[in-house]
Amino acid sequence: MKKLATPEKILRAAHKLFEREGADAVSMRRVADAVGITPMAIYRHFPNREALLKRLSDDSFNAVAHEWEARATHPDILKRLHALLEPYLQYALEHPHLFDHAFSVRRDDARRFPEDFRSRQSPTLNVIADAVAEGVRRGVLKQDDPWDVAMSLWAHAHGLVALYRAGRFSDDEAQFRKFYFESIGRLIDGIKA
Numbered sequence: 001m002k003k004l005a006t007p008e009k010i011l012r013a014a015h016k017l018f019e020r021e022g023a024d025a026v027s028m029r030r031v032a033d034a035v036g037i038t039p040m041a042i043y044r045h046f047p048n049r050e051a052l053l054k055r056l057s058d059d060s061f062n063a064v065a066h067e068w069e070a071r072a073t074h075p076d077i078l079k080r081l082h083a084l085l086e087p088y089l090q091y092a093l094e095h096p097h098l099f100d101h102a103f104s105v106r107r108d109d110a111r112r113f114p115e116d117f118r119s120r121q122s123p124t125l126n127v128i129a130d131a132v133a134e135g136v137r138r139g140v141l142k143q144d145d146p147w148d149v150a151m152s153l154w155a156h157a158h159g160l161v162a163l164y165r166a167g168r169f170s171d172d173e174a175q176f177r178k179f180y181f182e183s184i185g186r187l188i189d190g191i192k193a
Helices: 006-021 028-035 049-070 077-094 096-103 123-137 146-165 173-191
Strands: none
Touching: 006 028, 006 049, 006 096, 028 049, 049 077, 049 096, 049 123, 077 096, 077 123, 077 146, 077 173, 096 146, 123 146, 146 173
């Protein structure tokens, strides 16, 4: 088994704290204690706490993007769009603190719509926009701006997740999942050609 380098140990310890308790729990002291180093030693690898949190957020975001890319191969565009929005829900429910930090917390470095997305800076929304663009080209989806449609799909999915996590649904998780996919289906039906 390969021995982890200090930056990887720091990231793992910070990730565990983040998963359990959220961003506020990730202090340099707590991470250092978990790794067995001094808090000052962390600064050799991460210039500040914000850089460490950004790296955790970026890693989290990239994990979701990787899952979306893996699902982007279904030949049926409508089924592909459904499949692409599943890992978003799964990630939100399994990793709520990381999800919030990656997708719901205001950050100065967050991508902005439309310019950052249209310049393909979002590995997640790129996949949805590409599927929408392909659907429009193939005549499966109505003629529309793929980026606007992709953002509408994402906003719908995100809104449902946010409402569920805020206790606005009396459904249990299984019932909410069913509603989520039915609701996504209604939206996709509305953009079909």
